Amino acid sequence: xxxxxxxxxxxxxxxxxxxxxxxxxxxxxxxxxxxxxxxxxxxxxxxxxxxxxxxxxxxxxxxxxxxxxxxxxxxxxxxxxxxxxxxxxxxxxxxxxxxxxxxxxxxxxxxxxxxxxxxxxxxxxxxxxxxxxxxxxxxxxxxxxxxxxxxxxxxxxxxxxxxxxxxxxxxxxxxxxxxxxxxxxxxxxxxxxxxxxxxxxxxxxxxxxxxxxxxxxxxxxxxxxxxxxxxxxxxxxxxxxxxxxxxxxxxxxxxxxxxxxxxxxxxxxxxxxxxxxxxxxxxxxxxxxxxxxxxxxx
Amino acid sequence: xxxxxxxxxxxxxxxxxxxxxxxxxxxxxxxxxxxxxxxxxxxxxxxxxxxxxxxxxxxxxxxxxxxxxxxxxxxxxxxxxxxxxxxxxxxxxxxxxxxxxxxxxxxxxxxxxxxxxxxxxxxxxxxxxxxxxxxxxxxxxxxxxxxxxxxxxxxxxxxxxxxxxxxxxxxxxxxxxxxxxxxxxxxxxxxxxxxxxxxxxxxxxxxxxxxxxxxxxxxxxxxxxxxxxxxxxxxxxxxxxxxxxxxxxxxxxxxxxxxxxxxxxxxxxxxxxxxxxxxxxxxxxxxxxxxxxxxxxx
Numbered sequence: 001x002x003x004x005x006x007x008x009x010x011x012x013x014x015x016x017x018x019x020x021x022x023x024x025x026x027x028x029x030x031x032x033x034x035x036x037x038x039x040x041x042x043x044x045x046x047x048x049x050x051x052x053x054x055x056x057x058x059x060x061x062x063x064x065x066x067x068x069x070x071x072x073x074x075x076x077x078x079x080x081x082x083x084x085x086x087x088x089x090x091x092x093x094x095x096x097x098x099x100x101x102x103x104x105x106x107x108x109x110x111x112x113x114x115x116x117x118x119x120x121x122x123x124x125x126x127x128x129x130x131x132x133x134x135x136x137x138x139x140x141x142x143x144x145x146x147x148x149x150x151x152x153x154x155x156x157x158x159x160x161x162x163x164x165x166x167x168x169x170x171x172x173x174x175x176x177x178x179x180x181x182x183x184x185x186x187x188x189x190x191x192x193x194x195x196x197x198x199x200x201x202x203x204x205x206x207x208x209x210x211x212x213x214x215x216x217x218x219x220x221x222x223x224x225x226x227x228x229x230x231x232x233x234x235x236x237x238x239x240x241x242x243x244x245x246x247x248x249x250x251x252x253x254x255x256x257x258x259x260x261x262x263x264x265x266x267x268x269x270x271x272x273x274x275x276x277x278x279x280x281x282x283x284x285x286x287x288x289x290x291x292x293x294x295x296x297x298x
Numbered sequence: 299x300x301x302x303x304x305x306x307x308x309x310x311x312x313x314x315x316x317x318x319x320x321x322x323x324x325x326x327x328x329x330x331x332x333x334x335x336x337x338x339x340x341x342x343x344x345x346x347x348x349x350x351x352x353x354x355x356x357x358x359x360x361x362x363x364x365x366x367x368x369x370x371x372x373x374x375x376x377x378x379x380x381x382x383x384x385x386x387x388x389x390x391x392x393x394x395x396x397x398x399x400x401x402x403x404x405x406x407x408x409x410x411x412x413x414x415x416x417x418x419x420x421x422x423x424x425x426x427x428x429x430x431x432x433x434x435x436x437x438x439x440x441x442x443x444x445x446x447x448x449x450x451x452x453x454x455x456x457x458x459x460x461x462x463x464x465x466x467x468x469x470x471x472x473x474x475x476x477x478x479x480x481x482x483x484x485x486x487x488x489x490x491x492x493x494x495x496x497x498x499x500x501x502x503x504x505x506x507x508x509x510x511x512x513x514x515x516x517x518x519x520x521x522x523x524x525x526x527x528x529x530x531x532x533x534x535x536x537x538x539x540x541x542x543x544x545x546x547x548x549x550x551x552x553x554x555x556x557x558x559x560x561x562x563x564x565x566x567x568x569x570x571x572x573x574x575x576x577x578x579x580x581x582x583x584x585x586x587x588x589x590x591x592x593x594x595x596x
Contacts, residue, residue, distance in 0.1 A: 127591040186515030217484030220587040227578035230571035273528035280525035289518040293425040295593040
């Protein structure tokens with residue numbers, strides 16, 4: 001399908017793509033750009049057939065498909081290199097988690113003939129780097145493909161096919177809708193997890209060690225999400241700012257009502273909690289999580 | 299060790315104790331009080347050797363050890379029955395998650411000769427009921443035993459031994475310290491999970507279905523904790539009110555700082571997130587969670 005593929009950034013997501021593309025022979029030739037020396041060393045040990053490049057220069061000029069797997073703050077630099085070196089009508093996608101602002105910014109600077117159709121695979125983990133890459137990371141996971149006015153059907157089909165080859169279920173939506181949905185399903189949960197860990201570390205308590213020692217009662221779950229890559233998440237929060245500010249305000253408003261309920265021993269608090277409980281069953285029914293109690297971890 | 303044991307309330311925790319006590323023959327005779335008809339039916343099918351009682355009456359008068367496994371709001375009724383029917387110098391423990399207020403309230407009404415030493419096993423799950431009981435629920439988990447001025451060494455030793463027989467590691471602390479630690483490690487995380495699910499359900503979005511459909515990016519984790527038993531958690535929030543109000547305020551204060559950081563594209567937000575990330579490794583080192591990425595669920 002692909003003649004010459006370039007993967008830009010080869011952390012968890014990039015290396016998972018690399019492994020699957022090699023396994024399924026989706027591209028005739030693969031180039032990987034990775035700037036971290038540590039990751040370069042790990043990639044060399046993978047014994048996969050690809051060419052590691054340490055600069056985005058004329059070596060990329062033969063590529064016909066580029067997938068960007070870096071934090072959002074790297075995109076500008078990458079597109080400027082693509083403007084300079086990539087061939088005409090190149091197809092570019094990415095895996096970023098926040099869309100509208102980044103698309104607006106990049107559309108302003110990218111070469112007009114570059115076809116950029118943005119993607120977002122709903123896959124990831126608290127671990128990073130190519131050592132943790134997994135060829136099955138995308139299997140049965142959703143990949144969202146962003147519709148833009150200028151998205152040509154032909155190019156859109158190619159992107160959809162690419163994600164399906166990696167094992168994903170695909171869905172299209174526009175950037176505004178995407179950013180709204182993921183503000184509430186992913187970006188706010190991550191911020192809340194970081195904030196809970198922060199609150200646990202700055203809560204005044206005589207024996208701080210005991211907080212982590214007895215974290216199995218709930219805190220440990222949040223620590224997993226709060227162990228996610230900090231640059232990626234900083235960039236997501238900044239690039240979905242308007243939705244983030246809205247969902248934070250709503251979260252605080254709701255939390256203040258809970259505070260009042262607790263303060264006044266509100267009689268129907270049990271009913272309120274019981275209604276919220278039902279959401280879990282729906283998520284499990286939609287196959288978005290395991291049905292095993294405690295995630296099956298014990 | 300125990301002559302005649304009474305388990306009051308036989309949901310997830312009570313039935314897990316029942317199964318282990320039967321398996322390890324920790325008591326010569328076991329009585330189980332369970333008021334839910336559904337749970338009574340399930341218990342009868344368990345094929346374990348115990349006597350099911352449907353009333354706390356003179357049938358309990360021969361018991362020498364009682365363990366209360368009900369929501370905190372049931373305690374008063376249970377102790378009034380114990381006052382009336384239990385034999386002299388009976389030893390009672392419980393498994394409640396909030397201590398100071400409930401101990402104060404019960405000490406006011408309980409018969410003076412009743413030895414009550416409160417416990418809190420750090421074990422549980424989002425599933426409830428005797429169908430989900432598991433004899434290994436307490437193995438290698440912490441059980442906290444509450445020290446009171448009047449806790450007699452002899453009785454305290456019995457309680458510690460009981461939890462060790464169930465497989466727990468034991469630790470003692472006073473009620474104030476307990477409630478402070480678990481406000482931040484367990485009670486706040488549960489409230490925050492409920493509040494996040496509430497926020498996801500009342501966030502204005504055109505296609506509500508998509509929120510749960512794409513919940514794998516973070517929200518699903520919170521839905522597990524927010525699926526916990528509503529009566530148990532309502533009672534915990536009410537019975538650890540003073541600490542809850544404090545940790546909620548601190549959480550909101552910290553979240554407002556995060557909001558400012560995001561609003562202003564604060565440069566060092568990445569550093570702040572990186573520092574919070576380290577907590578996960580400590581929790582895993584303390585063996586309070588699995589080291590497998592994504593809890594090993596995929």
